Each structure stands twice: as C-alpha cells, then as structure tokens.
Amino acid sequence: MKAIVVEDEFLARQELEYYIQTYSNIEITGSFEDGLDVLRYVQDHEIDAIFLDINIPSLDGVLLAHNISKFSRKPYIIFITAYKEHAAEAFEIEAFDYILKPYSESRITSMLHKLEATYARDYMQADPGTASASSSASIPATAPPQDGNDSVGSSRAFVRPSAGTATPALQGKLSLWKNDNIHVISVDDVYYASASEKITEVFTRRDRYTVHASITDFQALLPDDYFFRCHRSYVVNMSKIREIVPWFNSTYLLRLHDLNDEVPVSRSKVKEFRQLMHI
Numbered sequence: 419m420k421a422i423v424v425e426d427e428f429l430a431r432q433e434l435e436y437y438i439q440t441y442s443n444i445e446i447t448g449s450f451e452d453g454l455d456v457l458r459y460v461q462d463h464e465i466d467a468i469f470l471d472i473n474i475p476s477l478d479g480v481l482l483a484h485n486i487s488k489f490s491r492k493p494y495i496i497f498i499t500a501y502k503e504h505a506a507e508a509f510e511i512e513a514f515d516y517i518l519k520p521y522s523e524s525r526i527t528s529m530l531h532k533l534e535a536t537y538a539r540d541y542m543q544a545d546p547g548t549a550s551a552s553s554s555a556s557i558p559a560t561a562p563p564q565d566g567n568d569s570v571g572s573s574r575a576f577v578r579p580s581a582g583t584a585t586p587a588l589q590g591k592l593s594l595w596k597n598d599n600i601h602v603i604s605v606d607d608v609y610y611a612s613a614s615e616k617i618t619e620v621f622t623r624r625d626r627y628t629v630h631a632s633i634t635d636f637q638a639l640l641p642d643d644y645f646f647r648c649h650r651s652y653v654v655n656m657s658k659i660r661e662i663v664p665w666f667n668s669t670y671l672l673r674l675h676d677l678n679d680e681v682p683v684s685r686s687k688v689k690e691f692r693q694l695m696h697i
Contacts (some may be wrong), residue, residue, distance in 0.1 A: 419444045419537050421467035422459070425480075425498065426451040426474045433521060434469060434498060442530040446511045453477025459494070460486060466537060467494040467514070471506055480507050487511045494533060528678040539619070539628065542594050592620075592639060609658045609674050611636055613651040623676045648672065648691060649684040656694065 421444050425431035432447060438444050447465065450456045454476040456468075468486065480602035483495050494514040497504070508516045514536070515529045593601050607622045613633035620627040620636070629636055637645065637653050644656045654672060661673040663680075670683040670691065683691050691697075 419466045419534065420464070421469060421493075421657060422450060422456070423444065423469045424453070424456050424474060424479065424548045425469070425471045427471075427559070430471075430498075430519065430521075433482065434526075436497060437523065437526045438469070438530065439522070441527045442534055444530070444534070445618055449581070451475065453479065455480045456482060457485060459697050460489070464491065465493050467496065467533060469498055472497060472499040472501060475675070480504055483511050485512065496529065496533070502666050525680075526680060528680055531678060535619075535626065539617075561619045563696070606655075606657075608640070608645075608655055610652060612652045612681075621677070621679065646687075646691065646694060649682050650689050652681050653671040654681050659695075 421438070423431055423435055423438070425434060425445060435446055435449065438446060444467065447463070448459060450459065452475050457477060460468075468483075470479045470483060474482075477485075479497065479499070483497070486493065486495065493510070495508075496514050497508050497516045498519065499516075500519040502518065505516050514533060517529060519524060556619075590605050592605055592608070593602050603622065609621050609623065611620045611629075611633060612620050613619075618629040618631055618633045618636045620629055633647075633651065633653060637647060640653065645653055646656050648654050654674075658674045659672050660675045662674060663671040665671050665682070667685055668684055669688060672681040672683060674681065
C-alpha cells in the first residue's frame with residue numbers, strides 16, 4: 419500500500435511519518451508541503467492513500483481533496499488538521515478519516531489499522547495477484563470462499579442462509595463461513611459490525627469476518643437488548659463499550675474494550691443512544 423504525506427510543518431510531518439512507519443506496513447512514496455505540487459504528483463503517480471493537512475500553501479487541503487475525489491481511482495483521504503470546523507466538508511467528499519492535532523498515538527494507530535483492513539478488503543480479496551492493478555476489485559456476493567487465500571489479518575466469511583442462523587437471539591450463536599468451514603461463534607463475542615454497500619464486516623476480539631449480507635440483514639440476527647444501530651453503517655455491542663468520547667456536531671465516538679477501533683454514533687442516533695446509556 420502506497421501513500422503520500424502532505425504537511426507543511428516539518429515536526430508534525432516527521433511525527434506522522436514515524437507513526438505510519440512504526441504502526442503499519444504502508445510505504446510512504448512522497449512528502450509534500452504545497453497543494454499544487456501534490457496535484458501534479460497524483461496525476462502522474464498511482465497512490466492508495468493521502469494523509470492531508472488542510473492549511474497548506476497554494477491549494478488548501480479541502481480544495482485539493484475535492485479535486486482528487488473526482489479521479490477515476492480515488493485514494494483514501496485522511497485529513498490531519500488542528501481545526502474541527504472542516505469535518506462536515508471532509509465527510510461530504512467521503513474522506514476516510516479526520517484526525518485532529520495534536521496527534522493521539524492510539525487514535526493514529528486505530529486509524530492505520532482500519533485503513534489497512536479496508537485496503538485489504540477492497541483490493542486484495544478478489545485476486546492477490548492482480549489487486550494492485552485494479553481499483554474495482556469485488557468480492558463474490560453469494561458464494562463462500564473457494565480457497566484459503568484470505569487477506570492478512572482477516573477472515574472471509576458469510577452467514578449461511580439456513581434456519582440454523584435465523585434465531586441467534588434464542589440460540590446465542592452465529593454460523594459464519596471461514597475458508598471452507600462453518601464456524602459457530604457466540605453472539606456475545608461480536609464487538610461491532612460495519613457496512614460497506616452489501617458487505618458487512620463483523621469484528622470479534624481476535625478476528626474479522628466478511629459477511630455477504632447487508633448490515634440490516636445481519637442486525638436482524640442479533641438480539642435487540644444489547645446490540646444498537648448507532649450509525650447507518652455500524653452496529654455496536656453495547657456491553658463492549660468502555661469509553662464515550664464527545665465528537666463534532668454533538669456526536670460521539672465509542673471506544674471498545676480490548677480493541678483500538680472507534681465506532682461512530684451519528685447525529686440521527688444520538689438521542690436514542692443517550693437514552694439507552696442514561697447520559
């Protein structure tokens with residue numbers, strides 16, 4: 419995975435590059451201070467991610483991201499800034515993440531983990547031999563995996579459409595495919611699930627499953643008493659929440675026991691979430 423860093427403050431750039439090199443396998447192919455230089459570079463070079471400051475010379479980071487988001491092959495954009503007020507614009511252009519300065523080591527490492535996992539899902543699962551050459555790699559929507567060539571750190575899986583998985587709230591179990599076998603896990607072991615179109619990723623303490631079903635269909639398999647749809651793309655196990663962090667626009671980020679991942683609560687779900695958590 420290749421990335422560039424766009425930051426005009428030398429010390430901040432050094433610190434960010436240190437975190438990337440220490441906590442990920444991402445290759446930094448370039449560092450820039452000027453927005454126009456970045457625009458010229460990405461037109462001639464294929465990159466997978468951009469760590470982008472907003473307050474940079476020539477062309478500010480938001481305008482630069484708007485331009486890059488129109489490319490046929492869109493890199494993941496991670497904003498790195500000291501200003502909260504641009505967060506709404508960042509999510510309008512589907513930025514991957516929005517990191518505030520000063521840097522939090524745990525926040526950076528969590529983001530890097532998610533970034534590499536998302537990259538693996540999007541580009542590596544279809545065919546490891548051709549993934550880097552294709553930006554439209556897709557995952558079969560109905561068939562179970564046919565071989566053991568899974569992406570690093572994850573398990574390709576899907577819920578088997580049978581009566582055995584229709585009532586997990588009573589049985590307390592989920593039947594998931596992993597490689598060519600069906601694995602039965604406890605519903606209690608699910609920390610959260612996140613959606614990407616018709617694909618749902620299910621996270622336990624030690625594993626990640628890719629479920630070939632919408633997050634709405636997967637949520638129907640979970641007990642309502644402690645699983646909550648906190649965002650249109652996330653379902654969280656309420657019993658796994660260890661910290662509730664206030665975020666922009668009166669929303670929250672949820673930090674979970676045993677994991678570095680953070681799960682968002684959307685504005686439309688805040689009122690219901692507060693009632694459930696007695697906030």
